[in-house]
Amino acid sequence: MKQLWKMFTRGLIVENPLLMLMIGLCSALAVTSSVANSIGMGGAMIFVIVFAELVISLFRKLIPKDARIPIFIIVIAAFTTIIHLLMQAYLPDLSESLGVFIPLIVVNCIIMGRVEAWASKQPPHFAVADALGMGLGYTWVLVGIGAVRELLGNGTLLDFQIMPQSFEPILFFTLPPGGFMVFAFFISFNIWLKKVTGTKAGNTIVSESV
Amino acid sequence: MKKDIFKLGLALALFAAGACAALAAVHIATKDTIAGHAARKLLNSQQDLFPSADTFVELESGVSTEAAKIQFDGVWKAMSGNTVVGLVIKGIGPSYTGNAEVLVGINKNMKVVGARILKLNDTPGLGANATKKTYYVDKATETTFPAQFSDKNASDAFAVGEDIIAITASTITSKGLSAIVKAAADSGAAWLRSNAGGM
Numbered sequence: 001m002k003q004l005w006k007m008f009t010r011g012l013i014v015e016n017p018l019l020m021l022m023i024g025l026c027s028a029l030a031v032t033s034s035v036a037n038s039i040g041m042g043g044a045m046i047f048v049i050v051f052a053e054l055v056i057s058l059f060r061k062l063i064p065k066d067a068r069i070p071i072f073i074i075v076i077a078a079f080t081t082i083i084h085l086l087m088q089a090y091l092p093d094l095s096e097s098l099g100v101f102i103p104l105i106v107v108n109c110i111i112m113g114r115v116e117a118w119a120s121k122q123p124p125h126f127a128v129a130d131a132l133g134m135g136l137g138y139t140w141v142l143v144g145i146g147a148v149r150e151l152l153g154n155g156t157l158l159d160f161q162i163m164p165q166s167f168e169p170i171l172f173f174t175l176p177p178g179g180f181m182v183f184a185f186f187i188s189f190n191i192w193l194k195k196v197t198g199t200k201a202g203n204t205i206v207s208e209s210v
Numbered sequence: 211m212k213k214d215i216f217k218l219g220l221a222l223a224l225f226a227a228g229a230c231a232a233l234a235a236v237h238i239a240t241k242d243t244i245a246g247h248a249a250r251k252l253l254n255s256q257q258d259l260f261p262s263a264d265t266f267v268e269l270e271s272g273v274s275t276e277a278a279k280i281q282f283d284g285v286w287k288a289m290s291g292n293t294v295v296g297l298v299i300k301g302i303g304p305s306y307t308g309n310a311e312v313l314v315g316i317n318k319n320m321k322v323v324g325a326r327i328l329k330l331n332d333t334p335g336l337g338a339n340a341t342k343k344t345y346y347v348d349k350a351t352e353t354t355f356p357a358q359f360s361d362k363n364a365s366d367a368f369a370v371g372e373d374i375i376a377i378t379a380s381t382i383t384s385k386g387l388s389a390i391v392k393a394a395a396d397s398g399a400a401w402l403r404s405n406a407g408g409m
Binding site for chain 1 (some may be wrong): 211214217221222226229232233236237240243244247257278307308329330331332333336338341342344352362378379
């Protein structure tokens with residue numbers, strides 16, 4: 001149980017995919033101009049990474065080594081299309097707002113990285129714990145960046161006016177340079193958090209996966 | 211060697227077949243809901259443009275545009291009883307990211323009664339602000355981007371920077387959407403003038 005908890009928590013801070021591993025950044029910076037989009041993207045990402053890691057872990061002994069990459073892509077693409085269809089059916093506004101970024105989860109390096117380095121070599125319960133940690137680690141960063149950018153760039157949070165009407169929104173934060181700057185602050189914050197909580201990265205992903 | 215290739219091919223085929231089956235099941239389960247959303251959104255937008263109309267009759271032909279890269283995907287007569295009160299045109303044209311779809315209403319006074327953006331794939335926080343109800347191009351009057359088309363004459367310029375205020379940092383989106391509304395307004399006004407006694 002302790003081992004499972006450790007696998008789950010490492011994705012949150014110590015090996016946060018965005019702030020420490022620095023992968024999957026394109027979509028993260030693109031959708032974080034509002035909190036609603038960040039939550040939607042994070043939720044879709046958690047769905048895909050959990051099911052992709054689970055399925056690949058379950059079938060890991062049947063997947064031939066030489067054909068593993070195309071098989072991983074088939075599995076990831078299938079779950080991405082499933083969440084895309086489900087969002088179009090049950091969350092149409094959010095789906096419209098996220099546009100092309102949901103289908104682009106297929107090429108998100110975090111999922112491919114975790115599937116290749118972890119799920120394809122570990123039993124299902126370890127794979128799911130890792131996927132949940134990585135997915136939530138991705139989501140909290142997205143929501144955090146989205147909150148800062150929406151608040152300063154639009155004066156709102158989840159479309160509710162928070163800042164006084166006299167506040168002039170700072171457009172810079174909505175634009176890509178603002179995204180990069182807030183992202184840099186989050187990297188610093190995560191390093192500080194790591195120091196304060198005294199957590200250390202154990203083995204790297206590569207050595208863990210062996 | 212041959213055996214290996216066969217084994218790899220078989221594994222790939224099996225995973226592909228499994229993925230296809232799962233996708234087919236989800237597609238069947240969601241297709242009616244997705245189609246229903248699109249149809250409801252279209253009808254709501256049509257009624258929003260012409261609240262006095264009780265039916266919308268699709269025109270099979272007779273309205274087209276010569277504007278570059280813009281097409282009409284549907285044209286409806288807004289009817290109140292047996293009287294045509296206006297025309298609703300669904301225009302498709304290029305925006306910053308792919309094509310945008312805009313529903314435009316034109317009444318018999320040759321005025322645009324409104325424009326509703328049905329589909330826009332532009333960047334969230336920038337071009338996508340065109341669809342946000344809380345994003346105002348004119349804060350003083352709380353005018354959203356599509357709201358500024360309401361009550362404009364079909365003969366107006368619809369030019370960004372002149373009679374249309376652009377969305378900040380999204381000039382391409384603003385110009386793309388304005389061009390669709392202008393094309394629909396021109397064609398709609400021409401049809402109403404010759405077929406429904408518009409003036």
